[in-house]
Amino acid sequence: MNSREIITHYENVIIQIATPYSTGTGFYLREADLIITNEHVVRGNKNVVIAGRNFKNQMVPVVYMDTKYDLAFISPPSGHDMPVVEAGNIDQIDEGDRVIAIGHPFDLKYTATQGIISSLLHKEGDISYIQHDAALNPGNSGGPLVDPQGKVIGINTFIIQNGNSIGFSLPITYVRDCLDAFRKGHGARGVRCPSCLKVIFEKTEQSEKHCPVCGASITMISAIAAYEPYGICQSVEEVISRLGYDVDLTRKGPNSWKVQKGSADVNISYYEKTGLLISDVYLCTLPDQGIADLYHFLLRKNHEMEGMSISLRDQDIILSLLIFDQFLNKETMYRLFNNLLEKADELDNQLVSSYGARWKSET
Numbered sequence: 001m002n003s004r005e006i007i008t009h010y011e012n013v014i015i016q017i018a019t020p021y022s023t024g025t026g027f028y029l030r031e032a033d034l035i036i037t038n039e040h041v042v043r044g045n046k047n048v049v050i051a052g053r054n055f056k057n058q059m060v061p062v063v064y065m066d067t068k069y070d071l072a073f074i075s076p077p078s079g080h081d082m083p084v085v086e087a088g089n090i091d092q093i094d095e096g097d098r099v100i101a102i103g104h105p106f107d108l109k110y111t112a113t114q115g116i117i118s119s120l121l122h123k124e125g126d127i128s129y130i131q132h133d134a135a136l137n138p139g140n141s142g143g144p145l146v147d148p149q150g151k152v153i154g155i156n157t158f159i160i161q162n163g164n165s166i167g168f169s170l171p172i173t174y175v176r177d178c179l180d181a182f183r184k185g186h187g188a189r190g191v192r193c194p195s196c197l198k199v200i201f202e203k204t205e206q207s208e209k210h211c212p213v214c215g216a217s218i219t220m221i222s223a224i225a226a227y228e229p230y231g232i233c234q235s236v237e238e239v240i241s242r243l244g245y246d247v248d249l250t251r252k253g254p255n256s257w258k259v260q261k262g263s264a265d266v267n268i269s270y271y272e273k274t275g276l277l278i279s280d281v282y283l284c285t286l287p288d289q290g291i292a293d294l295y296h297f298l299l300r301k302n303h304e305m306e307g308m309s310i311s312l313r314d315q316d317i318i319l320s321l322l323i324f325d326q327f328l329n330k331e332t333m334y335r336l337f338n339n340l341l342e343k344a345d346e347l348d349n350q351l352v353s354s355y356g357a358r359w360k361s362e363t
Contacts, residue, residue, distance in 0.1 A: 006100060006150040007112040013082050014104045014143065016051040017041055017074070018252040020227040025103040025143035026050070026074060027152070028082045032179050035074040037142030038157055039065050042072045046224045049249055055080050057249050062221055064182045066192040066199075069127065069174050070157055072142075073182060085144070088151030090130075090171045095120060098148050099132050101156050101167060103140030111140070115167070122168065129168040130154045136167040145169040189221045232270050232277065232325050239333045240268075243341070263359075264344035268337075270325070277328065279321040279340055283348040286315045287356035294355040301347070307336055308343065316360075317351065319344050 001009065015026040015035050024041030028034075035050065042048050042062050051057045055077045064073035076082070097117050104110045115134030122131040130145060136156055145154035154169030178199075182190055185201035192199050195216035200208060202220050211218050229237050233255055237247045240257060250257040255270040268279045287294065298310050298317070308321050321340050323333075351357040 001150045003100065003114065003148075006146060006148075007102070009083065009150060010085065010102050010112070010144070010146065011110060012053050013085050014052070014102060014110065015074075016104050017142065018049045018051075019045045020229070020251050021045070021254055023139060023253045024141040025139060025156075027085065027102075027142075027144045028052075028076055028080075029087065029152070030082070030084045031087065032073070033076060034063070034179075035060075035076055036144075036155060036175060037072050037074060038155065039067055039070045039072045041142045042074065044224060045227070046221045047248075048074060049251060050074065050077060052077065052080070052082070054082070059248055061189075063189045064178070064191070064199075065221060066178055067194050068192050068197055069170060069178060071155070071170070071175065071178050073179075086151045087172050087176065088147050088149070088153040090120075090153060090173050093117065093120070093130075093147055093153055099130075099134055099153070100146045101132070101134035101136055101140060101143065101169070102146060103137070103143040103156065111137075118166070124168075127174070128171060129157075130171055132167050132169065134167050191218060191220055193218055232272075232328065235328065235330050235333060236268065236270060236277070239330060239337055242334055243338060259341070261341040262345035262349075264341070264348050266337075266341060266344060275325040277323045277325060277333075279337070281319040281340070281344040281348075282360055283317045283319055283344065284351050284357040284359055286312070286317065287358060290356050294351070294357065297351075297355060305343070308340060310347075317357065319347060 013028045017024045017026050017037055021044055022041055026035040026037035029036050047059050047061050049057055050060055058077050060075045062072055062074050095117050099117055100112055100114050102112045113135040115132045117132045119131040122129045140156045143156045144152040145156055147153045153172050156169050181199045188201040190199045190201045193211040193216055196214035198213045200211055202222055208220055240250055241247050245259050250259050252258050257268045259266050264281050266279055266281050270277050302310050311318050321336060
């Protein structure tokens with residue numbers, strides 16, 4: 001496969017992962033029937049929200065956590081039909097070989113950056129990493145590093161960084177070793193003890209609090225406390241639930257949510273430092289012609305709407321709602337959010353059908 005074919009093929013196995021604390025990337029490895037990602041992406045969660053190209057957002061359980069190698073395994077989505085990607089052989093790659101780093105964090109574009117391997121000998125503690133110059137960002141964490149044959153040779157991590165456009169990936173050999181250790185549990189959830197490094201499996205829901213091998217303190221996956229929002233975030237989630245949404249599936253990182261109303265995706269974010277609660281809807285993009293009529297329409301709408309505003313960012317038409325937390329109560333929040341959802345679903349259709357604007361998916 002050439003680079004374009006590899007990138008296109010991986011679009012169908014790359015998984016977006018979201019928790020109340022972070023977002024990241026994973027990928028489906030059919031030989032293991034598991035989603036592979038970094039441990040720091042799912043840390044503090046026994047269930048995570050995943051999304052992919054061919055299935056809807058859903059909550060799935062985390063089945064393996066490993067702080068030693070920063071690895072985690074997640075159950076695949078129900079009813080999926082994701083294609084096969086093969087794990088490569090680290091012994092067949094060398095410095096100077098080309099690689100592709102792939103990532104797809106929530107609400108950001110699918111990214112694939114190319115580079116070359118600069119070192120196979122980089123070490124952090126006693127763990128070796130593949131060092132390369134394919135650009136990485138925090139959302140790439142957990143995504144695959146792929147060789148020119150389209151095989152996975154590493155797992156990208158943003159935990160190790162030096163600010164000099166150098167990326168690091170955990171070699172696939174460590175993943176294979178962890179998969180072998182995990183299979184010994186015959187489907188039971190497991191964690192690697194940070195002290196003796198043995199993989200400990202859950203035998204009952206009343207899981208171990210100490211490693212049965214060395215006695216070190218451990219937290220089994222079933223013992224992880226469920227996320228509990230507080231303050232403004234708790235109010236936001238209560239309103240989202242009242243509007244008829246499954247709150248767990250709307251979370252997409254710290255103080256951030258996404259809800260859908262018809263054809264409109266509404267992104268909600270709370271910024272504690274400024275006290276601002278911001279809701280943005282990317283309605284559609286500007287048409288190729290007839291822009292003057294559309295501008296007149298948008299100006300009229302801006303004058304008519306209360307509490308909301310329409311703006312442009314490059315080619316995108318955005319409907320926004322900004323509120324300071326000191327003026328918020330649940331009833332006001334419910335009324336404003338409900339109005340935003342209704343108006344967003346109405347406006348995007350009107351802009352496309354009457355003014356030739358284009359849906360975001362068409363650009």
